Amino acid sequence: MRLLLTSDTHVPARAKSLPDALLAAIDEADVVIHAGDWIDEATLDLFESRSRRLIGVYGNNDGPGLRRRLPEIARAELAGLRFGVVHETGAATGRAQRCAQRFPDLDVLVFGHSHIPWDTQAPGGPRLLNPGSPTDRRRQPFCTFLTLTVSDGTLHDVTSHRLPPRR
Known part of the structure; x- marks a missing residue:
């Protein structure tokens, strides 16, 4: 089973569109996981129309429309692994211990925000x-997705996957 993991797409707040490499990866994936901060319902619509199966959550920057359509936490069993998805996990310091305590029943936790x-x-x-993030690298050298x-x-x-700089 092929999975694509992404988060913090921030369209149109940080980028006008999604990178072509991300769109191609959506098309190739059996399951797409998005860990929040879509910003725009049209982006969710695009993911829904292109994904075979989409698992997503809302993020701290997502408004009421996205919060009505998406959960804060999602869970799914995929090919024998228990996945969870959440946007925020708090500060990097202590993250592993906090997540182990909060999600003891998961094999994999996908998160975003940072x-x-x-x-x-x-x-x-x-x-x-x-x-x-595939659109907003912040202090990172590259925009990325997994x-x-x-x-x-x-x-x-x-x-x-490192994405070329956006122009």
């Missing part, structure tokens, strides 16, 4: 994945 790509294993808890595969209860080929 725009900082992240891949760690919480001791006694879930693997923590933040795809970064792809990976899941089979027989195992993650494979977790890859952070």
Whole structure:
């Protein structure tokens, strides 16, 4: 099963459109996970129309329309792994311990908010994945998103994709 993980698309607040590489990855994925801060319902509509299966949550910058359509926390079992999705996990310091305590029943937690790509294993808890942002790199050298595969209860080929600078 091929997964695409993204977050913090911020269209149209930070970017006028989504990068072509992200759109192509949506088309190729079996499941797309978006960890919030869509900003615009049209972006959610676009993801829904292009995704085979979409799992998403709202973020702190998402208004009432998106909050009506999306949960704060989403959960799904994918190819034998228990996934959770949430926008915010708090400060980097202590994140692994907080997430292990808050989500002891998950194998993988996808989160966003910081725009900082992240891949760690919480001791006694879930693997923590933040795809970064495909449109707003903030203090990071690149805009990013993640792809990976899941089979027989195992993650494979977790890859952070660096996007060319937006003009």
